[in-house]
Amino acid sequence: MSVDEDDDRVDHLDPDPPGPAGRGLLLLGTAVVVAVALAVAVALARPEQQSAPAPSPQPSVTDAPSPTPRRPSGEDAPPVTGSLGRPLLADADPGWELFAQTATDLFRIQLATGELTRTATRIAGAPGRSAVMAVGEREVLIHSAESGTTDLVRDGEPARRVRFEETMRGAQLVPGPAGTVWQVSGAGGGELTVGRWSLAGEPLTPTDRLPGLLGWGASTGDGAGGLLLSGVGGVWLLDAAQPPQRVTRGRVLAAGPRVLLTVDCDERMRCQRLVHDRRTGTDRVLGPARPDDAGRYPGSASTSPDGRWLVEPGGFARGGFRVVDLATNREVAALEAELGFADPAGSAVWTPDNRLLLVAEGRLVVVDPVAGRSVTPDVELAGVRRIALRA
Numbered sequence: 448m449s450v451d452e453d454d455d456r457v458d459h460l461d462p463d464p465p466g467p468a469g470r471g472l473l474l475l476g477t478a479v480v481v482a483v484a485l486a487v488a489v490a491l492a493r494p495e496q497q498s499a500p501a502p503s504p505q506p507s508v509t510d511a512p513s514p515t516p517r518r519p520s521g522e523d524a525p526p527v528t529g530s531l532g533r534p535l536l537a538d539a540d541p542g543w544e545l546f547a548q549t550a551t552d553l554f555r556i557q558l559a560t561g562e563l564t565r566t567a568t569r570i571a572g573a574p575g576r577s578a579v580m581a582v583g584e585r586e587v588l589i590h591s592a593e594s595g596t597t598d599l600v601r602d603g604e605p606a607r608r609v610r611f612e613e614t615m616r617g618a619q620l621v622p623g624p625a626g627t628v629w630q631v632s633g634a635g636g637g638e639l640t641v642g643r644w645s646l647a648g649e650p651l652t653p654t655d656r657l658p659g660l661l662g663w664g665a666s667t668g669d670g671a672g673g674l675l676l677s678g679v680g681g682v683w684l685l686d687a688a689q690p691p692q693r694v695t696r697g698r699v700l701a702a703g704p705r706v707l708l709t710v711d712c713d714e715r716m717r718c719q720r721l722v723h724d725r726r727t728g729t730d731r732v733l734g735p736a737r738p739d740d741a742g743r744y745p746g747s748a749s750t751s752p753d754g755r756w757l758v759e760p761g762g763f764a765r766g767g768f769r770v771v772d773l774a775t776n777r778e779v780a781a782l783e784a785e786l787g788f789a790d791p792a793g794s795a796v797w798t799p800d801n802r803l804l805l806v807a808e809g810r811l812v813v814v815d816p817v818a819g820r821s822v823t824p825d826v827e828l829a830g831v832r833r834i835a836l837r838a
Contacts, residue, residue: 524567525605531561535824536803536813543798544837546587547807548580549830553587553600568606570598578793579619580835581646583626587835588646590620590628599646609648624672624687627651631666631674641674643687652687670702670749671725682709694723700743701757703750706773708733708757710740722773724754734776737762753801756816768795768806770816779819782812796836807831 535545539558547554548568555564570578570589581588586601588609595618598606611620611630618632623643630642642654657676665677674685681696697711705725712718718736723729739762748759755774761767761781770780795806804814806821811828814821 526564526566526603528562528564531556531563531826533561534559535561535826536798539798540800540838542838545796545805546580546582546835546837547811547828547831548589548833549828550832553589553606554828554831555587555602564603566600566606568598568600569608570594570596578833579621579628580793580833581620581622581628582835582837583646586626586646588620588628592619597648599648609646611644611648619666621666621668621674622672623668623674627672629666629668629674629685631676639676641676641685665744667699667744668702669707671704675699675702695721697721698740698743700740701748701750701759703754704752705754706750708748708750708759708773710736712736722754733773749795749797751797751801751804752799755801756797756804758795758797758804758806758814768808770804770814772816779816780814780821782806782808782814782821793833796834798836799838805834805836807834 535556536543536558541557541559543558545554545556545558547556551567553566553568555566557563568589570591578592579588579590581590586599588597588599589606590597597609597611597620599609600606611618618630621629621631623629626646627643628646630640630644632640639657640654641657642650643652644650658678667675667677669675669684669686672687675694676683676685677698681693682699683691684694685691694707695709695711697709699707699709700720701708707723707725709721709723709730710718711721718740720733720736720740721730722733724731739760743760748757750757750773755772757771757773758768759771761769767781767783769778769782771777772779794808795804797804802815802817804816806812806814807828809830809832810823811826811831811834812821812823
């Protein structure tokens with residue numbers, strides 16, 4: 448506001464010229480108005496000094512243990528450590544570590560202590576054969592076949608992108624012997640290419656070309672580092688220590704280090720479930736085939752390390768999981784899948800002592816097959832889809 452503008456406004460209010468005393472009062476009033484205006488302008492120009500609260504101290508990550516440490520930001524953000532505040536499995540071996548994958552993070556949990564590490568990743572966990580988690584001595588590989596992308600997470604380091612020379616969208620990576628993966632992809636001309644690689648993306652064996660009739664896309668791990676290929680004529684096992692061999696003319700429903708669960712039909716179309724002993728090569732009839740056995744993809748279930756227990760999908764209509772005693776063919780436990788899709792091949796792992804089964808379908812569940820009961824630990828792992836165990 449200028450003095451001239453104030454004078455003009457006074458002239459309209461009083462048409463007679465002011466006297467000497469009036470002029471003095473007018474000048475004094477104008478000065479007061481200008482001073483007030485300047486003070487208001489300064490206050491409006493610096494509102495943050497009037498309204499901003501005093502900064503409060505930020506809590507440290509180590510102030511108190513947290514079951515879900517704050518997620519780091521940025522692609523190269525370092526891992527964040529925390530604690531559940533209690534053991535996840537009180538009598539677990541100190542060397543057992545559980546890896547749990549969500550849509551955005553990988554958790555590494557010490558089962559005996561509850562200590563955990565959270566690492567931001569860019570490979571979303573998914574059910575079925577479209578994703579895989581392979582565990583090494585000091586690293587974990589996470590792969591998505593749908594996008595053809597892979598992250599490698601070394602203990603204590605940020606996730607980093609790994610590129611396999613021949614990896615393309617749709618290629619499969621299957622866990623191999625410790626610290627390695629099998630890569631299976633289409634080579635064109637009705638052939639498949641199969642090779643074995645380190646988790647860091649380094650080729651370990653020459654790439655083999657196999658007949659496409661083996662069935663591109665029908666490959667899975669055997670639970671002991673080998674590769675099972677399904678196609679015309681049955682299922683073949685590729686093992687790093689021996690030549691390829693056919694394990695069944697039917698289908699493999701579940702794989703494990705000691706036994707395979709297969710289904711086959713005889714010449715009179717009687718279809719049965721068979722327990723294949725991998726050490727002796729003999730088959731034992733478990734019982735008649737289930738109606739949904741024909742629709743299961745290879746290796747959609749698993750058997751325990753000692754060959755006694757089976758975990759498999761509950762069926763198309765029933766959903767969830769079922770745990771079966773392979774000695775008696777009796778169902779000992781059943782679980783509902785929180786996310787509506789059961790995938791024991793990537794969402795269920797047995798402890799090395801065969802006592803417990805860990806299942807992840809949106810939540811973590813611990814199953815005791817002997818007692819026939821399951822427990823859901825109070826662990827904040829919302830949306831966990833895939834798990835693996837390092838022992």
